[in-house]
Every structure is written in C-alpha cells, then in structure tokens.
Amino acid sequence: MALGDAYATVPELKVRLPNLDEVATYDDVLEEALSSVSREIEQFCGRQFNKADAATVREYGPDEIYRLREGSTVTQWVRVDDFYDVTDLVIEVDGAAWTPADYVLHPRNGVVDGMPGWPYYEIHAAGSLSFGTEVSVTAKWGWSAVPAPVKQACLIMAAETFQIKDAPFGVAGSDAFGAIRVRDNRMAMTKLSRYCRDPIRVR
Known part of the structure; x- marks a missing residue:
C-alpha cells in the first residue's frame, strides 16, 4: 500500500459487518471510515505504516540527534522516519556522503x-564519527508491509x-460522519501500543 492509503480494504471490512458482502450501497461510507x-x-x-516505492530525501537537524556519554566514549545517533529498504540509501552529514562503514542501522x-x-x-555513527548539525537521508520510507x-486495529x-455512524456522538473526524472523533477502543489500542513512538513527520 502506498503512503496515505487506508490500512485495510472495503472487502476486508465487509467480512466484519453483517449482510454487507453483496451490497455496494455503503462502499463509499466504508472507504471513508477506513481512511479516517x-x-x-x-x-x-x-x-505511518505504508510504504513509498521510490526513494526520496528528508532532512534532520539537531533536535533529532542524540548523544550518550559512557566514560570517555560518546555514542551518537539520529532518529529518522521509518524506512524499509537500503538499496537506494544515501546518508549525508553536513553535505558529506557517508559510506556503509560509517554507520550502523537500528533496529539491527x-x-x-x-x-x-x-x-x-x-x-x-560508527567508531569515532559524529553527526554535525544537518543530516540528509535518502531512502524508501515506510514499512515493507502493514x-x-x-490492520486488525484499523478493521476493529x-x-x-x-455501526454507530448515526449516533449523536459519532466516531470519525470526517465529513461523512461529522466533525467528531474515533472513540477509544481498548482492544484496538492494545494492538497499537507496541507500535507507538514519539511523533515525527509524515509526508
């Protein structure tokens, strides 16, 4: 799925809803629910959990660079958006390109x-190398698969x-459902909790 796509499809959602398998009347509403x-x-x-098929560049600054000192040793790393492929990976620090020997990717x-x-x-950063003030990363962003x-949380x-789209306090922040919010669902939140991280850019 491309960046910005819903994390599940209308046919997958219909399996969870009674008497909708052969009915197309609500397909647009279902699609809007999945998207929101x-x-x-x-x-x-x-x-986000989809993927970009082509590598693009993103910039990172001092706020995303971390340093840990242990005795005389200083470890440095930059936290970036998720990327799933290293085929077209290019890392530049203050305009200078790094080779694969200059860095280690995490999680290993x-x-x-x-x-x-x-x-x-x-x-x-590998060895005694350090990040400067600007880091440029060209990569294929996202996850290789949702x-x-x-996906289960999205369907839930x-x-x-x-099912409660007509309730006075509806559940989705979109025009199809009104200016309202998705209510907390304990099962869905449990499934998602392992995948939370500090907010970062989503482009």
Missing part, C-alpha cells in the same frame, strides 16, 4: 523484541465507526 481511522492510527502511533536486522519485519528508524496488529475501529 487510518489517519487516527497514525496520530496515535506517531508514524529489523528485529524488535524477537519480532522481525520492523523498518529502520535510527542511524548510529503489521497485522495495525472502522467497523465500530460504521
């Missing part, structure tokens, strides 16, 4: 808590959104 809930998920998690091997499939979101818990909340 997907944006709510991004706001809750501080990241794309594994977090034993779970594979994670994108990279930290770039650590995590299953994220979109089904709830549709």
Whole structure:
C-alpha cells in the first residue's frame, strides 16, 4: 500500500459487518471510515505504516540527534522516519556522503523484541564519527508491509465507526460522519501500543 492509503480494504471490512458482502450501497461510507481511522492510527502511533516505492530525501537537524556519554566514549545517533529498504540509501552529514562503514542501522536486522519485519528508524555513527548539525537521508520510507496488529486495529475501529455512524456522538473526524472523533477502543489500542513512538513527520 502506498503512503496515505487506508490500512485495510472495503472487502476486508465487509467480512466484519453483517449482510454487507453483496451490497455496494455503503462502499463509499466504508472507504471513508477506513481512511479516517487510518489517519487516527497514525496520530496515535506517531508514524505511518505504508510504504513509498521510490526513494526520496528528508532532512534532520539537531533536535533529532542524540548523544550518550559512557566514560570517555560518546555514542551518537539520529532518529529518522521509518524506512524499509537500503538499496537506494544515501546518508549525508553536513553535505558529506557517508559510506556503509560509517554507520550502523537500528533496529539491527529489523528485529524488535524477537519480532522481525520492523523498518529502520535510527542511524548510529560508527567508531569515532559524529553527526554535525544537518543530516540528509535518502531512502524508501515506510514499512515493507502493514503489521497485522495495525490492520486488525484499523478493521476493529472502522467497523465500530460504521455501526454507530448515526449516533449523536459519532466516531470519525470526517465529513461523512461529522466533525467528531474515533472513540477509544481498548482492544484496538492494545494492538497499537507496541507500535507507538514519539511523533515525527509524515509526508
């Protein structure tokens, strides 16, 4: 799925809703529910879970550069937006290109808590190298695939959104449902909690 797409499809959502499999009347409403809930998920998690097919450049400054001193050793890293592929990866620090030997990508091997499939979101300086004031990263942004818990959370909340769309205090912040909000859903929030991070840019 491309950046900005919903995290689930209308046919997947219809499976959760009674008597809608062969009915197209509400397809536009279902699509709007999925889209609005997907944006709510991004706001809750501080990241997005689709992917860009082409590499583009993003800039990072001092606020995204971290330093940790342990004795005489200083470790530096820059926290970036999620990127899932290193084929076209280019890292420049203050205008100078770094080679793969100059940095280490985290999480290592794309594994977090034993779970594979994670994108990279930290770039650590190798050896005695350090980041300057401006870091430019060209990469394919996003996740290689939407995590299953994220898709399930999207379906859970979109089904709830549709089922009570006519309630006075509705559940989605879109024109189709009114200027209202997605209500907290404990099951969905539990599925999403592992994927939260500090808010970062979503382009």
